[in-house]
Amino acid sequence: MSTFLGASVGRKLVVGISGLFLVLFLVVHLVVNLTLLAGPETYNTVAHWMGTNPAVLGMRPVLVLGLLLHIAVSMYLSVSNLRARPRRYLKVDPAGGSTWASRNMFILGVCIILFLALHLSSFSIRMTFGSVDMVEISGVLMKDAYALVTTRFSLWWYVSLYSVAMVLLGLHLAHGVQSSLQTIGLNDHRWRERWASLGLAYAVVVAVGFAILPIYFFVQAQMS
């Protein structure tokens, strides 16, 4: 095991596997978010279930561990990569074959971490530890997550930041998904284009799916 984690290829496997785990998490997160469109009762019920179900709560530490592993190992590798090329070229004119996102995964990752800090302090941390208005649905008293979210989504600066962050997340995923599959060895000359297309499609669905909600609620707030 020490040989595995001591090798760059092993560390990359950790980044790839944790990345794919986060890719699955984002699907769940997006589905939950989309229930906002079904109205306060549905969203609050789902949010209440997510906040009380033992299986979901049990997954939280796993999620945090996956995220921290992904961040820590990527950062370690990025720093060692910088050391591998101490002097830059005077002129660089790459042939293509590499995307902007693939060359800037570290910067994209840092931007996503910064957004994540704002995002968690706005929602998850407040829902778990902060004081949130209560609402009664079908005789059950629960936190009014819908009001918390829609209030945030009526702020122009938050919606703007959120939308930009989703574009950056989309770029990170457009390379990240296919890169993770390549890292765990699931690639050859036949699957390459398929994985690239799948990764791109996933990135677009996730970025648009997440970004559309704050924009929708912001427009709705302006019209009312």
Place this chain on the structure above:
Amino acid sequence: MKIKLKIWRQESAEAKGGFVSYDLEGVSKEMSFLEMLDYLNSTLIEGDEEPVAFEHDCREGICGCCSLFINGRPHGPAGETTTCELRMTQFEDGSEIVIEPWRSRVFPVIRDLIVDRSAFDKILQAGGFISANTGAAPEANSIPIAKHKADEAFDAAICVGCGACVASCPNGSAMLFVAAKVSQLALLPQGRAEAKKRVRKMVAKMDELGFGACGNIGACEAECPKGIKISHIARLNREFLRASI
């Protein structure tokens, strides 16, 4: 034709280098890139100046000796071409050509445009071989190998070890080189016996030498003069995973 050259000059490994510009007249479109440098050197020698040191040997694209980062790309602008195969027809009359050595912590500059690529030899010495007794060549059909496997092994085996993958990778990673060497042996039955040990040792040596980690960026593949594909890197990853569990 007349060209302007901007070349990295460095007296020794310890010396601080810098770019020096040269105006060169009388360059023929029919010249190869290295012939153009030979011509530059002859004019420098005539003028009692030190010629530019650059590495070359076969001049037919198979030895991997020539390198040079030309106008922002390893081996110049032609694509799937080594510097020795590059012709001056690729450049316009009056154009400026920037020539730099490979940039990598693991490939230190020895002099001018020559870098020390012995790190690649060390990786091969760590496991890029088959421990079999040599002798007379065996009968070719005694071990049947599927056509597609033989083709893939050959595609990997055409790596000349020039280092363009390291030179072009933003991370300074040698994964395409190591993957090609691991692949060519892993795909053949003769190489399977030591496959696990080989991939572990070669990756460990690559890391120990200080190459960066692969980010699946794809710049190496785009610049490889032999067109080696990064699907070989996926095979290395599979081999490494298989060797670790």
